[in-house]
Amino acid sequence: MSKHQKEMALLKEHLGKHQLKYTRQRELILDAFLKQEHITAEELYHQLSRKDPHLGLATIYRTLNLFCEAGLAQARHFGTQTQYDNVSHKGHHDHLICTECGKIVEFENCDIERLQEEVAARNGFIIKTHRLELYGLCSRCQH
Amino acid sequence: MSKHQKEMALLKEHLGKHQLKYTRQRELILDAFLKQEHITAEELYHQLSRKDPHLGLATIYRTLNLFCEAGLAQARHFGTQTQYDNVSHKGHHDHLICTECGKIVEFENCDIERLQEEVAARNGFIIKTHRLELYGLCSRCQH
DNA sequence: CATCTAATTGAAACGGGTTATCAATTTCAA
DNA sequence: TTGAAATTGATAACCCGTTTCAATTAGATG
Ligand SMILES: [Mn+2]
Ligand SMILES: [Mn+2]
Ligand SMILES: [Zn+2]
Ligand SMILES: [Zn+2]
Numbered sequence: 001m002s003k004h005q006k007e008m009a010l011l012k013e014h015l016g017k018h019q020l021k022y023t024r025q026r027e028l029i030l031d032a033f034l035k036q037e038h039i040t041a042e043e044l045y046h047q048l049s050r051k052d053p054h055l056g057l058a059t060i061y062r063t064l065n066l067f068c069e070a071g072l073a074q075a076r077h078f079g080t081q082t083q084y085d086n087v088s089h090k091g092h093h094d095h096l097i098c099t100e101c102g103k104i105v106e107f108e109n110c111d112i113e114r115l116q117e118e119v120a121a122r123n124g125f126i127i128k129t130h131r132l133e134l135y136g137l138c139s140r141c142q143h
Numbered sequence: 144m145s146k147h148q149k150e151m152a153l154l155k156e157h158l159g160k161h162q163l164k165y166t167r168q169r170e171l172i173l174d175a176f177l178k179q180e181h182i183t184a185e186e187l188y189h190q191l192s193r194k195d196p197h198l199g200l201a202t203i204y205r206t207l208n209l210f211c212e213a214g215l216a217q218a219r220h221f222g223t224q225t226q227y228d229n230v231s232h233k234g235h236h237d238h239l240i241c242t243e244c245g246k247i248v249e250f251e252n253c254d255i256e257r258l259q260e261e262v263a264a265r266n267g268f269i270i271k272t273h274r275l276e277l278y279g280l281c282s283r284c285q286h
Numbered sequence: 287c288a289t290c291t292a293a294t295t296g297a298a299a300c301g302g303g304t305t306a307t308c309a310a311t312t313t314c315a316a
Numbered sequence: 317t318t319g320a321a322a323t324t325g326a327t328a329a330c331c332c333g334t335t336t337c338a339a340t341t342a343g344a345t346g
Contacts, residue, residue, distance in 0.1 A: 021293055021342050041333080056296040061333060077220075082332085096268050105266050112262075115255045116277055123248050124282030125239050131276045134259055139267030164313050164322055184304085199325040204304065225303080293342075300335070305328105312323070 004034045007072055007088050014070035025055060029063045033073070038083040038104050078104070078133060094132040100141035147177045150215055150231050157213035168198060172206045176216070181226040181247050221247070221276060237275040243284035 011030060015022055032047055033039065045060050064084050067073035074085045078097050083104070094112075096105040112132065120127045154173060158165055175190055176182065188203050207227050210216035217228045221240050226247070237255075239248040255275065263270045 019293075023294065023342070025295075054296075058297080058334075059295060062294085065334095080331095096263060096266055098268070099271065105268070107262050107266065109258060109262055112255055112258045115252060115258070116275075119250050119252055119255075120239060120277055120279060123239055123250065125241070125248070125277065125279045126285060127277050127279040128242065129278045131274055131278075132259075133274045134263055134268065134270050135272045135274075136263060136268045136270040142269060162322080166313075166323065168324075197325075201305080201326080202324060205323085208305095223302090287346105289346085290344090291342105292344105293340105295338105295340070297338100298336085301333090303331095305330070307328075308324105308326095310324085313321090315320095316318085 004031065007034055010072060010088060011067070011070050014066075020066070025052075025059050026063055026066070028052060028055070029060060030067070030072075033064070033067065033084070034086060037086050037106075038076070039086075040081055040083055044084075079135070094134075096134045096136070096138075098138035098141055099135050100137055103138045103141075105138075147174065150177055153215060153231060154210070154213050157209075163209070168195075168202050169206055169209070171195060171198070172203060173210070173215075176207070176210065176227070177229060180229050180249075181219070182229075183224055183226055187227075222278070237277075239277045239279070239281075241281035241284055242278050243280055246281045246284075248281075 008030065011026070012022060014020070028048060028051065029044065032044055041057070041060050041064055044064075045055070045057050048055050048060070064073060064075070067084070068075060072086070072088045074087045076083045076085050076095070078095070079099070090106070091108070093106040093108045096107060097103070116130060117127065151173065154169070155165060157163070171191060171194065172187065175187055184200070184203050184207055187207070188198075188200050191198050191203070207216060207218075210227070211218055215229070215231045217230050219226045219228050219238070221238070222242070233249070234251065236249040236251045239250060240246070259273060260270065
């Protein structure tokens with residue numbers, strides 16, 4: 001049995017519901033995507049160019065967007081670059097980002113989430129989504 | 144005496160330190176910019192096109208960047224658009240944004256800030272900056 | 287298995303928002 | 317007043333994706 005059994009099932013379910021097809025490229029991109037927690041389209045393109053030199057960058061973007069619609073991925077805009085977050089095995093979380101080495105740490109903090117709701121309520125807002133990103137230096141980059 | 148006395152002084156101080164010049168365009172853009180809390184480059188361009196039809200969009204962008212360097216403004220990337228925040232009279236704050244009507248509410252919450260520091264410390268990070276944006280519906284847009 | 291149609295692909299053109307280039311103009315110190 | 321350096325507006329270039337389109341492929345059907 002291959003790894004990524006669950007994710008592949010999720011993807012195929014989405015494909016079935018929308019009359020979409022399971023292609024060689026989508027399989028290739030899914031395998032590579034699931035090997036990491038966060039990756040950019042460019043980086044995935046470079047990784048896959050070795051295995052299939054004819055794969056187009058547009059196909060990477062289209063497929064990552066497909067993964068987002070299927071609930072496998074989420075696009076995260078950190079600083080200037082867009083990272084695709086491999087989310088099928090995670091709940092909601094926010095990020096710590098090292099501006100020196102690019103290290104990304106995920107965290108969940110219910111106290112912060114609760115305070116956000118309080119702030120919103122106090123101002124008459126109903127929150128649909130939020131962004132919380134902490135930028136700084138990881139322990140290795142502080143020296 | 145004109146309004147914006149303090150901001151003009153701040154700008155002139157920055158100009159002096161960097162061998163930059165006080166031009167008619169910079170005065171015009173400063174006056175318009177200080178009349179609002181948040182504004183996009185495009186909107187400022189439209190507002191000023193009436194007063195001076197020859198003013199170029201590039202000059203707006205250059206001048207807003209100058210204001211950021213002088214500490215008068217801060218670029219904020221909300222959703223897809225960039226708002227320039229008139230910050231000379233404000234301390235640090237985060238934002239609530241209505242995705243329906245574009246309303247922006249500023250807030251400060253020390254409890255959230257403290258929890259952010261705790262999260263960072265627990266992961267060995269030192270925070271340099273952060274982004275916290277709450278997107279949702281304002282009270283008027285909930286119906 | 288052969289056929290057929292709709293989905294998919296790769297290459298290249300296009301898009302929005304911002305920055306770089308450059309000749310002409312303006313500021314301001316001497 | 318003069319002159320060097322900064323600034324301006326018009327326009328091209330840029331970056332990061334998305335769209336277009338003709339050729340290919342998936343996969344349902346007979
Ligand atoms: Mn993540
Ligand atoms: Mn603000
Ligand atoms: Zn680091
Ligand atoms: Zn609203």
